Amino acid sequence: LTGLPPARPATEAPEDASLEDAIARLLTLGTYAAVALLIVGVVGLLLGGRSPLDGGPRLDLGRLVSDLAALRPDGFLWLGLVVVIATPPARVAASLVRYLARRERGMAVIAFLILGIIALSIVVAIVSEG
Amino acid sequence: MRSSTRQDWLAAAALLAGLFAALLLYAALTMLRSPTGSVDAGDDATAGSPRERSLSGPGYRVGGLGRGAAGGVVGGAVSALLGIGGGPVMVPVMHLLMGVPLRVAAATSNLMIGVTASASAVIYLLRGEIDPYVAGPTAIGVFLGATAGSRVAHRINIRILRVLFVAVLLYTAFQMSRRALGLAG
Numbered sequence: 001l002t003g004l005p006p007a008r009p010a011t012e013a014p015e016d017a018s019l020e021d022a023i024a025r026l027l028t029l030g031t032y033a034a035v036a037l038l039i040v041g042v043v044g045l046l047l048g049g050r051s052p053l054d055g056g057p058r059l060d061l062g063r064l065v066s067d068l069a070a071l072r073p074d075g076f077l078w079l080g081l082v083v084v085i086a087t088p089p090a091r092v093a094a095s096l097v098r099y100l101a102r103r104e105r106g107m108a109v110i111a112f113l114i115l116g117i118i119a120l121s122i123v124v125a126i127v128s129e130g
Numbered sequence: 131m132r133s134s135t136r137q138d139w140l141a142a143a144a145l146l147a148g149l150f151a152a153l154l155l156y157a158a159l160t161m162l163r164s165p166t167g168s169v170d171a172g173d174d175a176t177a178g179s180p181r182e183r184s185l186s187g188p189g190y191r192v193g194g195l196g197r198g199a200a201g202g203v204v205g206g207a208v209s210a211l212l213g214i215g216g217g218p219v220m221v222p223v224m225h226l227l228m229g230v231p232l233r234v235a236a237a238t239s240n241l242m243i244g245v246t247a248s249a250s251a252v253i254y255l256l257r258g259e260i261d262p263y264v265a266g267p268t269a270i271g272v273f274l275g276a277t278a279g280s281r282v283a284h285r286i287n288i289r290i291l292r293v294l295f296v297a298v299l300l301y302t303a304f305q306m307s308r309r310a311l312g313l314a315g
Binding site for chain 1: 241251253257264
């Protein structure tokens with residue numbers, strides 16, 4: 001079909017494109033790092049003779065550091081999972097920066113609202129658990 | 131008192147699973163009947179709000195942002211409550227109600243579900259309800275499947291993609307029906 005407006009501006013400032021490239025590279029690296037951590041954790045688990053069905057420990061930030069320092073599989077698994085969970089909000093935060101740089105106010109507000117809802121859900125969870 | 135509360139919760143969960151099964155069945159049948167979605171990608175480039183026009187892509191026009199937002203609330207709630215991901219809701223919502231092509235809807239849903247799931251995953255994480263021994267191997271499998279799927283998605287005939295998606299909807303509806311009838315956990 002013709003006559004439809006493009007989904008995004010046809011031209012892009014070079015600094016915006018390089019910022020996008022940097023963000024995309026960072027997020028891709030983060031995803032691969034998370035998967036690498038999970039693979040190390042799972043292999044360590046299996047080499048240690050434990051089954052994934054044994055039931056793992058809760059997340060404990062203090063223990064996470066000591067597990068990583070001691071190269072224990074639990075530390076790699078938890079760090080990988082934390083990165084997996086943190087990647088989508090990081091992507092939204094990166095988009096917010098991009099929209100602000102491009103002065104796309106509407107999309108920036110949407111990105112900001114999404115981050116706000118995630119933050120609110122965390123606060124509600126902490127308050128209700130505390 | 132506590133036993134009665136638990137029974138109430140189980141009844142509500144069964145009802146929710148039953149309603150969701152019916153919704154999935156309806157979406158599957160509608161997708162089979164209406165291959166292009168309800169919003170026609172017409173030639174009138176001036177139709178819709180400025181925001182909707184700015185969201186259109188080559189060969190299609192996005193509409194029904196309000197319906198999409200309402201569907202997003204349902205998708206997010208279902209994702210958090212039933213743990214099935216919001217894709218079975220969000221892909222039909224975008225495709226049938228907003229006029230987004232199936233491939234674009236699947237890709238957009240992929241992006242959105244990560245954000246939706248991360249909000250509820252943080253809550254489950256803080257409550258200690260995530261088992262790292264189960265989540266770790268599963269996440270590796272999801273990563274491998276998602277990488278392979280996104281690479282072959284553009285090579286697969288759209289009809290085959292549609293049939294695959296309808297099959298996934300029907301299977302999920304079947305599982306939800308079993309849960310509603312107390313035949314599955």
